[in-house]
Amino acid sequence: MQRHDAPLDSGLSTLAILLLVTCHSSMVQTMESKAQKKWAMVVDLDRCTGCEACVVACHAENNIPTVGEEQAAMGRAMHWMRVERYYQGDFPNVRVKFIPVFCQQCDAAPCEPVCPTYASYHTAEGLNGQVYNRCIGTRYCANACPYNVRFFNFYNPVWEKPLHLQLNPDVSVREVGVMEKCTFCVQRIKAAEITAKADKRELKDGDVQPACAQSCPPKALVFGDLNDPTSEVSRLAGSNRATRLLEELGTKPKVIYLQRESWGDGKES
Amino acid sequence: MLSGSQSRWIVIFVAACALVFLIYVGRADTRSPRADEDTRARVSPVFTPAHRSVLDAVRDFFNRRPVPVQPLAFTHKVHLANGMHCTDCHTAVEAAPVAGIPGVELCMTCHQMIAADKPEIKKLAAYQKRGEDIPWQRVYAFSPTVHVKFNHAPHIRAGVECKTCHGDMTQQTVAVRAVDLNMGYCVNCHRQKQASTDCITCHY
Amino acid sequence: MEKSPNQITEDLLRPLLRTSPKYYFAVALLAAVVVVAFAAFGYQAYSGLGVSGLRRPVFWGFYITNFVFWIGISHAGTLISAILRLANATWRRPVTRCAEVITVFALSIGAMFPVIHLGRPWLAFWLIPYPSERQIWPNFRSPLVWDFFAINTYLIGSVAFLTLPILPDWALVRDKASGWRKRVYGFLSLGWRGTPRQWSRLESAMHIMAIVIIPVAVSVHTIVSWDFAMAPVPMWHSTIFGPYFVAGAIFSGIAALILAMACLRKFLHLEDYLKPLHFDNLGKLLLMMSLLWFYFVFAERLTTWYGNEPSEMAVFWTTQQGAYAPLFWTMVFCNFLLPFPILAIKRLRTITGTVIASTAVVAGMWLERFLIIVPSLSHKFLPYNWGTYRPTWVEITIMVGTFAGMALLYALFAKAVPIISIWELKLGLHEKSEVRSQETEGRGKLAFGGQEKLET
Structure with missing residues (x-):
């Protein structure tokens, strides 16, 4: 029996793997060939002062709920954008390194293939879309994400009145049980696209500004189209300081960090 | 042991209950949702996307929405x-x-004169007089x-x-x-x- | 010592035809626990997953632990029974059915957990690929969708595998019973009359099922392991996970089977059927799986340590020396250090001994599932986001409820179906008497339950 079974079994599994691979690659290909825009963000760590204006702006723009003291202490706070702090050296020669971390909008995003319902998926423009109404809350994407930038609504969010009047009407208010994360302010991208189309022109560099980039006092955050060689992000992405977070995982992030020049060599500046 | 006719009645009873429930859930809700929301709004100190009740959630799940009453x-x-x-x-x-x-002002630009004596238009005029918008x-x-x-x-x-x-x-x-x-x-x-x-x- | 066929029928049908008040009490108690667990789930569905202890970054906790654990337990039955059937091990006869039942129930319970752990469990049906006007399908690249198909396939397969050899027994109950029982069992036995044609059909069907179910069972737990291995999480993203999980599943499955058999033996007074021999044989199997399990853990840990990859080492050290070390070493104790001597020394491999070892193994394997999931999630790549996890009463209640549910389903099943296959036992007796008459020397040692079937 076993003699008959083994080739059939391996044949079937080879077939299945081939099918999966072709499905996957064909999808990736169609998406890449259709892409006109490749939205990306550059974070200049030399400029970042860790002021967290971006965090506040992101909360205000994207209707991100505050979960309260108790829940936050448990680790359920939601910040699509956060500024991670790392300390280097021993007292008194301590230096703090700030890294603003938000969804890296990976081209090979680990969150996408694991979602059973396509709630997390790759859009034609290379964004990692998050479709709230399709999300059933497996939280698999959040586990798969190496950057920990996905947040789950453990309870229904609550705004004390009249604070609800500041909610952004262009952005959904997410309910309990769905995942959410930085969208690169997709509502602003969509609005800019519609305006540009109404004016019968192409989007130009600077038309779209996510809330974080708009509010960054030292202009450490720059947003734009990587496929446009003349854009500011393209110019900065060519810098020799350009790196990507956890690049070795092969996620192909579209957030580019410009390393602090004074830091890499360990010299005090 | 239940006899055949007994079990048949049980099945019929359960089916009837299910039917009544479905009709209740699916029934077009003719309450004015606005009035309800108003009282809620006054009562609740918070805004939340949560459904107001489990029944409400079930209606939403089956895409049953109240018929608006203008x-x-x-x-x-x-x-x-x-x-x-x-x-x-x-x-x-x-x-x-x-x-x-349109706001009540726009309506009244015409209805100041046109059909001003009709009862509905009088209601309209009353809204304007009170300085209210039409809900x-x-x-x-x-x-x-x-x-x-x-x-x-x-x-x-x-x-x-x-x-x-x-x-x-x-x-x-x-x-x-x-x-x-x-x-x-x-x-x-x-x-x-x-x-x-x-x-x-x-x-x- | 030998039982006559009539005696066997009498003994094994007794639980079906007579019920003691203690049984009702036990069932009521278990059902109450299950109801409380369902209420806890209702409370969670109503309020949101916030009532569980899950948090960022540990988005999977007790629920997925229990999911993997129960799916693992489910490997006891069908797989072991199928292998023993194909190997023609005659001692299997009283064991197979109680094993197959574990599979069906543990699988159903395990399959509930992915739904329980959903943020919006009422939308779980989106995993079913049904055509809709929205023209959206499930994402077939997602291991969770593979899970959905694998578990359902295994469930259907093991229900068939369990039910097929029950048919003659149900027919027997039909013939023995009267009143409503006669009607119900008459319906269940699907017109079984025991004609030679039916017997040969049953035999070939069982043979086919036994062969088919083995790759299915192996694939199911492999796919469960891929839920983890497909995600780039330190210590999850490992090629060893497929076989590691399958071995662990069989390991915990055998332990669960020994526990179930010990309970049946005690409560249904089946001392003459589930004999020390069965515990001894299963104990040997458990010993082998314990060694295999230890080998896998050792291989996994050693390669990680030598690889010295920073993100993996964070998880490695937290389990070896850090916050999760007490759990880790308890696991090693339960899964290897305790069962190994008990099972390796023949004098200790008694019923009591195997039950002690099995209890330890079940607990240890539960810990293993927990230790695979939680330490990795709490120590992912960016140290700024490291976190902890502590379950709440909701998760614990639901977990206890599933254990009670397993016991409840098992108790109800033992009331509805002869838990030991009557016709297979009789067949065994028959074959043996034939052998006896052929053997002039009277190999008395080859009593019922001899290690090997004689070549015929």
């Missing part, structure tokens, strides 16, 4: 028959996400749980006619939900017109 017996039919156009009142439709519902009810709103960000303007620019989604308004008095705007309806049209069917075109 404060005035407005008639689209008469207005359109008299040569008016949609955009005369829904002025924002070509430029904005929402088409806009119109949304007819075509999407449930917040479907997270649709619909924008009228690009649709109008793409040449979609009003009646594609709203039915023949020349035959309606107060607007009714003539077309079931479910996702299949939207996606079909998007495919036909080769518009984007990317999820985040509409859901974000």
Whole structure:
């Protein structure tokens, strides 16, 4: 029996793997060939002062709920954008390194293939879309994400009145049980696209500004189209300081960090 | 042991209960949702996307929504028959996400004179006198749980006619939900017109 | 010592035809616990997953632990029974059915957990690929969708595998019973009359099922392991996970089977059927799986340590020396250090001994599932986001409820179906008497339950 079974079994599994691979690659290909825009963000760590204006702006723009003291202490706070702090050296020669971390909008995003319902998926423009109404809350994407930038609504969010009047009407208010994360302010991208189309022109560099980039006092955050060689992000992405977070995982992030020049060599500046 | 006829009655009873429940859930809710929301709003110190009750959640799950009851017996039919156009009142439709519902002032520019003696117009005038806006009810709103960000303007620019989604308004008095705007309806049209069917075109 | 066929029928049908008040009490108690667990789930569905202890970054906790654990337990039955059937091990006869039942129930319970752990469990049906006007399908690249198909396939397969050999027994109950029992069992036995044609059909069907179910069972737990291995999470993203999980599943499955058999033996007074021999044989199997399990853990840990990859080492050290070390070493104790001597020394491999070892193994394997999931999630790549996890009463209640549910289903099943296959036992007796008459020397040692079937 076993003699008959083994080739059939391996044949079937080879077939299945081939099918999966072709499905996957064909999808990736169609998406890449259709892409006109490749939205990306550059974070200049030399400029970042860790002021967290971006965090506040992101909360205000994207209707991100505050979960309260108790829940936050448990680790359920939601910040699509956060500024991670790392300390280097021993007292008194301590230096703090700030890294603003938000969804890296990976081209090979680990969150996408694991979602059973396509709630997390790759859009034609290379964004990692998050479709709230399709999300059933497996939280698999959040586990798969190496950057920990996905947040789950453990309870229904609550705004004390009249604070609800500041909610952004262009952005959904997410309910309990769905995942959410930085969208690169997709509502602003969509609005800019519609305006540009109404004016019968192409989007130009600077038309779209996510809330974080708009509010960054030292202009450490720059947003734009990587496929446009003349854009500011393209110019900065060519810098020799350009790196990507956890690049070795092969996620192909579209957030580019410009390393602090004074830091890499360990010299005090 | 139950006899055959006993078990048959049990089955019938259970089926009847299920039917009653489904009818109760699916029954068109004729309460004015606005009035309910108003009292809620006064009571609740917080805003939340949570459903108001489990029953409400079940209705939303089965896509059952209350039938709006309008404060005035407005008639689209008469207005359109008299040569008016949609955009005369829904002025924002070509430029904005929402088409806009005219304020009482706009109504009264005509109804100061026209048909001023009709009872409905008197109600209208009374609203203006009190300085209140007319509490119109949304007819075509999407449930917040479907997270649709619909924008009228690009649709109008793409040449979609009003009646594609709203039915023949020349035959309606107060607007009714003539077309079931479910996702299949939207996606079909998007495919036909080769518009984007990317999820985040509409859901974000 | 030998039982006559009539005696066997009498003994094994007794639980079906007579019920003691203690049974009702036990069932009521278990059902109460299950109801409380369902209420806890209702409370969670109503309020949101916030009532569980899950948090960022540990988005999977007790629920997925229990999911993997129960799916693992489910490997006891069908797989072991199928292998023993194919190997023609005659001692299997009283064991197979109680094993197959574990599979069906543990699988059903395990399959509930992915739904329980959903943020919006009422939308779980989106995993079913059904055509809709929205023209959206499940994402077939997602291991969770593979899970959905694998578990359902295994469930259907093992229900068939369990039910097929029950048919003759149900027919027997039909013939023995009267009143409503006669009607119900008459319906269940699907017109079984015991004609030679039916017997040969049954035999070939069982043979086919036994062969088919083995790759299915192996694939199911492999796919469960891929839920983890497909995600780039330190210590999850490992090629060893497939076989590692399958071995662990069989390991915990055998332990669960021994526990179930010990309970049946005690409560249904089956001392003459589930004999020390069965515990001894299963104990040997458990010993082998314990060694295999230890080998896998050792291989996994050693390669990680030598690889010295920073993100993996964070998880490695937290389990070896850090916050999770007490759990880790308890696991090693339960899964290897305790069962190994008990099972390796023949004198200790008694019923009591195997039950002690099995209890330890079940607990240890539960810990293993927990230790695979939680330490990795709490120590992912960016140290700024490291976190902890502590379950709440909701998760614990639901977990206890599933254990009670397993016991409840098992108790109800033992009331509805002869838990030991009557016709297979009789067949065994028959074959043996034939052998006896052939053997002039009277190999008395080859009593019922001899290690190997004689070549015929």
